[in-house]
Amino acid sequence: MRIDDLRSVGDDELAADLCIVGSGPAGLTLAAELAGTPLRVLVLESGGLELSDEVDALADIDNVGARRAQSNRVSGDRILGGASHTWSGRCGLLDQLDFSDRPWVPHSGWPIGASELAPFLDRAAEHIGIGYGSGFTDDAFWRLAGRPQPTDSLDPARLRPYFWQISRDPVDPFDCKRFGAHVKGLVAPNIRVFLNATVTHIDTDPDGARVDSVQVAGTEPRPRTVRAATFVLATGGIGNPRLLLASRRVRPEGIGNRHDLVGRFLMDHRCGAVGALDPSVADTVLERFGKYVVRTPHGKHTFLHGVALSPDIQEAEGLLNCALWLQEVPAEDDPWDSVKQLLRGRGTRRDAKVALANSGLLLSGARRRLIQHTGLPHRLDRIELRCMVEQSPNPDSRVTLADRADRLGMPLARIDWRVNAQEDTAVRRAAALAIGEFARLGFPAPALYDWAREGSTLPLQLTDWAHPTGTTRMSAHARDGVVDIDCRVHGVDNLFIAGSSVFPTTGHANPTLTIVALAVRLADTLRTLT
Structure with a gap:
């Protein structure tokens, strides 16, 4: 895959069959799936190979809603690889x-079901760097991992086991996959x-029914024109609606916004610690509800065992979906980061001293990893009980446009993110x-914090988790959303959207x-257009 700077490209090269705007996991997965096809594909990335303050400033926002972890900017995804540069895996x-x-x-329900997404999960797993695309959560995990299912089961009427996988980079086994690092290697x-x-x-076009081109600017604001037969927006839950709303030269309300739905239904995950546990008494619970290392068809991968509200109790008590897990918080003198740096060839003399001083812990950790196939033991400051709620x-x-613009003349996104009491209730009930x-x-x-207890009237100390979602939601009918079941913008023949902005709900x-x-799935759809 060839990478060029826009400044070095002639105008005669700004044309393709397909133009993808954004090089995050959605955009680069789409491009990788279309590698070797007859389609000529252009991927447009706002950033470069390294983060830049000047480029990051293009993601500034006006925040007028609930407090966010980063209140004045969308998290640093203006770089090749997009949000995968900062994600946790x-x-x-x-x-x-x-x-x-x-x-x-209210307003829940997707126009497609889980079964319609299932055929694409295994291919997705390979792109992300995980071992399995499905079948790894609930009690199915134990069979997949080749382990006996624990006899001390959770009460299925209340909670169910839930497992997450941690992405693993194919080159750096100590890191999750950074999509941008692998672009050059793709044939x-x-x-x-x-x-x-x-x-x-x-x-x-004059009717707003078909996209002819996009205006693109480099380090200087002078716009250039990129033409293509088909376009895909993959700039995230804030970037996608911002671009649709700001494209108002033909229709004053923006593109795909005839029903005033672009930018609405902004969701995120509210997340944070709701309690804490003393590490000195935590060995048994971490062995059961901690990390597991599993050999998969794609190598060894780490799984994290947590708990989630059962569907039965969600329905019976009107609760939103919520999960919790135990998060180990390393102490400042935890040696494993030093070991990782040494193995990467980036270690310092201090890292060597820290590793040598903790040789006993490192030896027990290696034994635990190799024999018990569980996570490495860290020197811990504390163990937090964390939650994530839909x-x-x-x-x-919602996302609308601010009165001020960035240095390229594009209006900033105005973020009015709302939280509500239904989320608070779900968190407190799940924690209890x-x-x-x-x-x-x-x-x-763990001991719950006072504000996380049922009946508390104190505000929950949770924040967003940089998962903006829902702002170009998928719907069967144009009056209910922005894109159809194929992720095509309602009423626009050749414009598609990729990413979490199409999610009607987040889970x-x-x-x-x-x-x-x-x-x-979208890549398969676009193949049929050729």
Whole structure:
């Protein structure tokens, strides 16, 4: 796959069969799936090979809603590889219930079911760097891992086991996959990537029914024109609606926005620690609800065991989907980071001293990894009980355009992110159930923070998790959403959207596996257009 800077490209090279805007997991997966096809593909990336303050400033926002972890900017994804440059590598599956129309969750329900996404999950797993695309959560994990299922089961009426996989980079086994690092190695003569190429406007025909071109600017604001037969927006849950709304030269409301739905239903995951456990008493619970190393067809991969609300209790009590897990927080003198740096060839004399001083812990950790196939023991500061809860779709939680513009003249995104009491209730109920189940099974239970207890009126100390979702939601009918079941913008023949902005609901799971599965599915759709 060839990579060029927009400044070095002639105008005669700014044309393709397919133009993908954005080089994150969605955009690069789509490009990789189309490698070797007859399609001439251009990928436009706003950033370069390294992060830049000047380029990052193009992602500034006006935040007028709930407090966010980064209140003035979309997290640094303006770089080749997009959000994979900063993600943690955790991958989870949406539950079947997440696709359903749930009466207790207004505006819920996908126009496709879990079964329609299932055929694309294994291909998605290969792109992401995980061992399995499906079949790794609930009690199915034990068979997959070749382990006996524990006899001390969770009460299925309350909680169920849930497992996440941790992405593994094919080159650096100590890191999750960074998509941008692997672009050059992909054999794809039909695909080119242009860096420092920021799309500022989408140009349509006079009726707004077909995209003719996009305006793209480099390090200077002078726009250039990229033409293609088909376009895909893959710039994230904030970037996608911002670009649609800002493209208003033909239609004042923007593209795909005839029903005033572009930018609405902004969701994220509210996440954070709800309690803590003393590491000195945590060995048994971490052996059961900790990390497992599993040999898969794609190598060894780490799985994290947590718990999630059962579908039965969600329906009976009107709860949103919520999951919890034990998070080890390393102490400042934890030796494993030093060992990783030494093995990568980046270690310092201090790293060598730290490793030598903790040789006993390192030896026991190696034994635990090789024999018990569990996670490495760290020198811990504390163990947190963390949660991640979905949000109820809310049309008033939204992205609009701010009055001020970036240096390229494009209006900034104005973020009015809303949180609600239904989320608070789900978190407190799930936390109480988790504590109760740990105790019932004979494990030491974390102590909940006062504000996380049921009945508390204190505000939850949770924040977003940089998973903006839902702002170009998928729907069967144009009056209910922005894209159809093929992720094509309603009413626009040749414009598609990839990424979490098409999710009608979020579930509690990290979104990347679903994002990439939808990108694989979209690639199959685009093949049929040739």
